[in-house]
Amino acid sequence: MTEDPPDEAVTLESFLDALQSEGRPVATAQQIARRLDRSQAAASEALDRLAAAGDVERLDVESDPVVWYPAEWGRLADRERVVLFPDRRELVVDQPSQYTRAQLSRVAHLVDTSGTKGYLYRIRREDVWAAPFDDLDDFLGTLRSVLPRRSPHLEEWIERQWTRARQFTLRTHEDGYTVLEAASESLMGNVARQKLDEEHLHAPISETESWVVEGSEAAIKRILYESGYPVVDERDLETGDPLDVELRTELRDYQRDWVDRFLDQRAGVFVGPSGSGKTVAAIGALVAVGGETLILVPSRELAGQWRTELLEHTTLDPADIGEYHGGEKEIRPVTIATYQVAGMDRHRALFDRREWGLIVYDEVHHIPSEVYRRSADLQSKHRLGLSATPVREDDRETDIYTLVGPPIGTDWDALFDAGYVQEPEVEIRYLPWANDEERNAYASAEPRAKHRIAAENPAKVDEVRHLLAEHPTSKALVFVDWLDHGREIAAAIDAPFVSGETPHHERDRLFASFRDGERRTLVVSRVGDEGIDLPNAELAVVASGLGGSRRQGAQRAGRTMRPAGSATVYVLATRGTSEEDFAQRQMRHLAEKGIRVTESGVE
Template sequence: MRSFHDALEAFGRPVVTASEVAREHDWSQSEAMGALENLTAATDVQRVEVGTDPVVWFPTDWGELADRERVIPFPKRREIVVDKPTQFTRAQLSQFAHLVDVSGAEAYRYEIRKEDIWQAPYESFDRLLRTVRQVLPDRQPELEEWIEDQWRRARQFRLRTHEDGYTVLEAVSAELMGNVARQELDETQLRAPMSDTESWVAEGSEASIKRTLYDAGYPVQDDRDLETGDPLDVSLDLDLRGYQRDWVNRFVDAGSGVLVGPPGSGKTIAAMGIMEAVGGETLILVPTRELASQWRDELLARTNLTSEQIGQYHGGAKEMRPVTIATYRTAGMDRHRSLFDSRRWGLIVYDEVHHVPSDIYRRTGELQSRHRLGLSATPIREDEREADIYTLVGPPIGTDWDELFDAGYVQEPEVEIRYVPWDEDVYQSEYATAESHEKRQLAAANPVKIDEIRSILGEHGDAKTLVFADYIDQGDALSEALSVPFISGEMPHARREKLFSQFRQDERDILIVSRVGDEGIDLPDADLAILASGLGGSRRQGSQRAGRTMRPAGKSRVYVLATRGTTEEDFAQRQLQHLRSKGIRVQEVDSERVNETAVE
């Protein structure tokens, strides 16, 4: 029977002829007919004769066929559709393809973009090709040729430091230098030719050259010998995991890069290992003051650094030390910029690096350092400016999420979208006549969600729980209904920190959190997240909130609530798209209240 199913998949149809079965398995026609007749006698297969056409055969048990994974490539469109993908397949596809959408929670559609190949985490094309061939059902020469072309494009140009100290742009051929670089770049970026394959780079134009050539389809490798910076003796007081040591080694080899791994995989610890390997004064950039304080505490707890060696530079403190932790906003301000730029940093760490491309923070990408390190679980942006992350900071360095789940380093979450019905009073009196933005707010704050949250909390007993609410009015309503504090940006900093401390120390089991909880707050022992509302369809926000539960210990559960018949349905799907692309299954169910409403 397995051979019969293999033939069905090979020809991409639910029915086959005896000739097709024979061709697929290199059998004679009589051998194929005999095998099919035996299956028919055993009632596993049925046959149909259609006039003068050949006899066709199909499986009696359609369910078995329907439950099997089916991978269908469309090489001309560079798309792959996978029906009922296994976790292994989803994890492998995430290495070189981009998840576009999911239909009915079963059919996954991927697109292979040029930037996916440029950024694929492989040291050689052969290793990348091996992964592609593990996923696709058969060889795709046209697609493989395009992938190889994109792989080579990412290795055609490099920046290096001349022995006299200035920067040189180098191409692998005179044709590329003349027809690409010197056509795309102007006199403000290239000062003069040095040879047919080399050009003298204008000081300070390196970032714009990398961006321009990236847009032209040629990522630039940055091999400059930047200033080492003043030395700093840093040693880590714990052993790194195997994949973390691999991250450190790959970063040291490349000189720059972005660590990409799931929440809880220890990117901060690996960053400290990189600080140890670099051995130079370090600037750490973070989006919030809370995260600055957490970095300081972690450095004091995990390394030999003393409090006198660690400074914080933001709205609440102005300390410039061998290791300085600053907010992006402060470091990018004109009145502070010269101070940061004059320091000889051996390493700049960009935590939550997905912020760097924004107009407010991108100036920090121009600060000078020998090494640049980015950290992010979700280097994705809704404005599609992910490319700026890699041109301003460095190439991605990552590990398969699947491997970390299997090894128990990170807990794979159980994720569920739960659709809830409307509160009829609110629907009739407000939603039906509201404008588009008001409709989104009303759907987010649907009062039925309060009962649904109570139900979920009842299902999970004493689980440490974070409830996320994007709208202040909704957060206040949930706080009053559940008798649980609501933490928002309006809450005084001291009160906020006290509540988070109580949560960490098991003095509180439940908190309601606004967007202030999306980044920069360490909640290592949460094991249940309820997304009562979200920022549109932000993939990063959905992944970050789910990531609050993805620690090694305990049970990781995530519920996303969406009001039926509203844009929240689409938002919920999009929010979880990044998690799906990493091999995490997402269930979709209707709340029992939907059925109750139907009965009424």
Template sequence: MTDPDRERPAEADDEQPVDAEAFYEALDARGRPVVTAAEVAAALDRPAGVVDDALSGLESDGDVGRLDVRAAKTAWYAPGRADADERITVFEKRRDVIVDQPAQYTRALLTQFAHLENTNREGGYVYTVREEDVWNAPYATFPELVSTVRSALGGRYEAIEEWIEGQWERAHKFRLATHEDGYVVLEAKSADLLGNVAEPRLDDGVLRARMGDETAWVAEDRTAELKRTLYEAGYPVQDDRELETGDDLPFDLDLDLRPYQADWIARFADSGSGVLVGPPGSGKTVAALGVMADVEGETLVLVPSRELAGQWHEEILERTTLSPEQVGEYHGGAKEIRPVTIATYRIAGMDRHRSLFDSRKWGLIVFDEVHHIPSPVHRRSASLQTKHRLGLTATPVRETEDQEEIYTLVGPPIGTDWEALFEAGYVAEPEVEIRCLPWASPAHREEYAASDGHGRRQAAATNPAKIREISAILHENRGSKAIVFVEYIDQGDAIAEALSVPFISGETPHARRSRLFDRFRRGAVDTIVVSRVGDEGIDLPDAEVAIAASGLGGSRRQGAQRAGRTMRPVGKARMYVLATRGTEEEDFARNRTKHLAARGVRVRETEPVAVVDPEDASATPDGGGVGFEAER
């Protein structure tokens, strides 16, 4: 067969003009009203640089419109043309936005200032603009924020914009600052705010004395309490304190920063504190090293596990000019306080160790997996004295709905939209599939029906039909590195035995766990089964496939963390969520992938590959009688 690409010169596409007609064809091909230059280039099969230059020329002629949004790339649209597939309906009084068939670009914009409330199978998305969404919007000025609002909604909506502006102003009513004599001061925009809002709500002793009509002296050890109380009252507090720092610690980086990582570092330098929010694989650890180099102060890194402490240690020594004598670990396996110290949250919060950390004047504290901070065990570490606080997370959501405390205890969000990193090729966008399976046998279905509460959830989660579906998925993706996540130890053992692969759980000895993870990283093992120990705090690069076999009753954050194990620039990236049909697992599967959908990840439901006939007499309680629909 003749290759059609060989029948024309390679540079032929480059020579074809990108005119308005070609641009409109690209719009029609993409099925949306707004596109990036890269999408036009892909639709027309032209170089992205050529297309970008051509679109700039068409803009000057009035044939093409430009949208410049701080949180996303430049996008282009055809003035006066509407999209038939993507329909946006705005309910101004309720501040609800309903979008049918939203493009990834639109979802990425909406995520900057709205909360995804719900999705349905038909491709409908329901967003709500809440107070905290405006307070935590990643913008330095209100005009930047409103520009994104207009781009996402396709026009101006005065009622919503006025409400957003009011919330923006509320977030700038109170400010913590350092007095020239060294103590902490609360500054209010007016005397009424201090006297009628702050003072009545704060407990005795938080404000030590009035200093003026609009200022008060704050008890230094109760600043976190002050910020949390006023936040709950609807008034986020800007923290502009000048805190003391320890000895200088200058060093250089042995790495090249991506443009968005350099932007994160610059934005952190402007604010002095904040939380880097980006998808797994986007290089938040590398950006944190850049922040450390920029701060040039002694640094405490807090992590949830010893494994992650070791990974940080290796990363610091490999990517910076810091010497081994300058970097230490402090946890159950080591007790070293150095200019850069990596400790676990649990150790840092224990009374008998806390004085060691309190006595040091840190220039920076890095809170890895910062979504843990609101929990009682980890909250104590947030009050450690430091000049700068940096949080790292892909998923700042918590089922207890106290995620806003992440920003009050550490700092405002700093990050980029996931869609931009997917499109630029820095991170592989995962394909998320939900597969609902029938029961392995009538006996298993009857066991479920006879159970209640936790027993019902466990019966659905451990449906043996999942073992054959996992085997089928691995066969579909043969040659790819895969992680199977489970909630229950017995299920993990059963899957591992059926697949002849390792199972890693909290019961696995630390040394063996480290060896198995290392073998997985090196490719000596291409499939592993893990319990919750693998949800976070362990670096598993190059995992192209993630399978959630159970644990769907967990959190949205857990679902995003598991999908995130595939988010690396390695080509394809896939996550499969398995649920037992006709049980509450179905709803859990949809709800727990909602956070991914809000971040621009496409989630779809597909039919299982393995066939299970629950009426088959040969079906056995251990999952027998299950066969493949076809050899793939």
């Protein structure tokens, strides 16, 4: 070991690093020297210099001649601290740096940022299975880079999960059919052939290989995933008839990374906040695949927006793009269809006859529901999903990753810090009842009626007026769940109300006037939750709808996540009712992404 010059052996910053590594607020010179890989003599002399400068202090104790501690304890309290609970596979991080957040986003799931314990991360088996690394050493190296010390117990568990994720493979046989291959004879006999039946597998080809029944690939992947064995899909996927198209837009670095990872995996889900450019990245994937493409969307409005985006960002001719839904029915080399119409028997044959090379599932969280999941049968194609919030209240989001592909995304904090997406300020505001009559009606109501009474608390109308007055120049969206409530608020603030009853042409006109800045405020029902392009909303007020899903809450907040300007989200909940719990639950998904959520009471 080469000894550092005494005055450089220990600095205040490295001393604080050493204390953190020791996991204690005081340390001896010997402990500091060991942590910083210095000689004890060099460490002692440098500590004396720091003491003379007033940065550290020394204390003589009986058990050890001298211990050292920072003169200003606040410096230690304000630093990043990582505490690992290996048995629970959890990490608590106080004051995490951007580097730490970025590294942990690749190996762990951010559970919460809203508690008093700092950022809470959990390493789940799904995080190991879907981690973006070529080998286990890369995964462990990333994790070790942020931990104060190594944990053999945790690393052994990670290694087991890493191995489980590579035990079964789907591949294309040289004769064209699909084969399921296991890593061992035991796995094929005791797992695959126990969990799967004649609907999934033909007779064995060998002790470790079985001939797959055509069309059962999705079911095989789902069943083995649920059994704890995600399947590696290495089949030769179809590319479809070639598509002559070029990209006109330069992708951001992280978008290029998404596309590259998708091309490598040939299936996946782009997961990112609203405003991060998932649609543009998907168009980049479309160009890279270079085959005829089917784009599935939940609404006809979103189909029209996709057409606009394709014409803006690619060299496609308008005649190359078709829409297939309740309004139009044209199949072209690039076809945009709604999930419901594409899944109907009388229309499905038209889609099956086309040799699609890529299927894009926008708002992919619809896929697991029975109404939409038939569209996921197209397992022989490149499959790409898009969603800011791929969570479901039935806990079947894993179906998304088995039917479509694993998640591909970027740390949200990195997008916020880089300025690509504006991080909103989110505040839950607890309101009192407007009067005793409303409070008494709630108290005496049947359980099923209580939620609506709380949602339509008249105090919310006054609070919406107050918030709009506080942000007089902001473009604002007010979200409601009940039509009567929406009409009441719209009349009180003199703004249009857009709901499912609003004709499509009128919706399009109002949304266009909002985008263009001609109109500054809209009251919207659930039609504004997804599939509507409403950029540059600077203020969102969730006035009712707190019985909805976590995804709905995140989508409404996401309407303010745009590249520029400040953005604020207020969630209104009636104090002392179930709305309090609903509001906290809805905003939890945002907290999992690193967005701070605050709470306040209104008198």
